[in-house]
Amino acid sequence: MLEQPLRDLAAWTAHLRHMTIPVLASTSEQLELWRSNEDAADAHLLGEILNKDPLMTLKLLAHAASQRSSRLLTDAETVTAALVLLGITPFFKAFGPQPTVEERLAGRPEALAGLQRVLLRAERAARFALGFAAHRADPDAEVIHSAALLHDFSEMLLWCEAPALALQIQQLQAAQPGLRSTAAQRQVLNIELGDLEQALMKAWHLPELLAQITNDKKARDPQVRCVMLAVRLARHTALGWENPAIPDDLAEIGELLTLSPAHALKLLHELDGTPG
Structure with a gap:
């Protein structure tokens, strides 16, 4: 497992593209x-x-x-x-x-817990994104589901391959609540995980549409917005629906789906299986 950060995006891509993924x-x-x-x-x-x-x-x-x-x-x-x-x-x-993640991280319970949080978030984001796509009658709804599921795969790989570094990022953000995740990533890893994700998708020749929909830098595209907003909502509601950022999420989701914030919230609770 990696204990020290690699020097740049090319080094990270070369290393992770050949790892055995559990x-x-x-x-x-x-x-x-x-x-x-x-x-x-x-x-x-x-x-x-x-x-x-x-x-x-x-x-x-x-x-x-x-x-x-x-x-x-x-x-x-x-x-x-x-x-x-x-x-x-x-x-x-x-x-x-x-090979399994449970075996790989058997001696690192904090890292396994960190990975499990990302996996749970991905599963909820995929459910939200599929619901948004279905509401919009998007013909690529299944691809949008896959894109949301994979949106944070570079973070998942980091927990598996470099758990000490992933924990360092987590601790840095806990100590500085206002610190953006991309800034924490650059500080610890020398790269941003979003850039690593796009580089790995290219290296693995993953479908162009999938790479496009997971690229947050193309945020004006409605399919990208479906995924971005689903991922953001899953992150903000990971510990419940009281996060102060949620009203802004509701407004943007309502705009995407042409729903009022109240109707958007009702739809989200239905998708999440939580009481409204």
């Missing part, structure tokens, strides 16, 4: 159950399992991109599309028993 133990266990009953598995059944795990989703989409034939006109932009592209038997051949 997945959730629950994902690994379910894959082994389906491996023993492969004939009963199909892309939709497996997709439901993998879509709950951002790290496994990332591994699968990167692998599908590496296998993409020049004859294919479209990229595999979702988990289900990647499974259909690969086929069930080749998928199980390519992905043997998976």
Whole structure:
């Protein structure tokens, strides 16, 4: 594991693009159950399992991109599309028993807790983003779900590969509540995680649409706004709905969905499964 920051974006990208990405133990266990009953598995059944795990989703989409034939006109932009592209038997051949984050961070409970917070946030952000996309009748709703799920994957990889540095960023922000996360990242890592994410997506040849929708620097695009606002809301509501930033989130979400803040809040509670 990395204990010291690498010098620049190129060094971070070169290191992380070759790392063995662990997945959730629950994902690994379910894959082994389906491996023993492969004939009963199909892309939709497996997709439901993998879509709950951002790290496994990332591994699968990167692998599908590496296998993409020049004859294919479209990229595999979702988990289900990647499974259909690969086929069930080749998928199980390519992905043997998976290493898990629980094993990797077994001796670092603080780091495991930090990673679990990011994974939970990603799952909620993906649910919000899918709801926004469905409300807007966006034909790329599934891709928007994948983009929100993967929006913070570089932070997930950091917790797995350099937990001491991830904890340093967390402690820095706790000590200075007004410090922006990008400033804390530059201070500790010499880079911003958003830039690392875009560099890794390019290195892995992930679908262009997915890279575009996860790029916060293209915030005027409605699909990017769907993801950005979903991620922001998931972050602000991680500990409850009392965060003072939430009224601003509601106003922007209402504008995106052409809803009043009150109707936007009602929709959000429905999506989150919380009482309104």
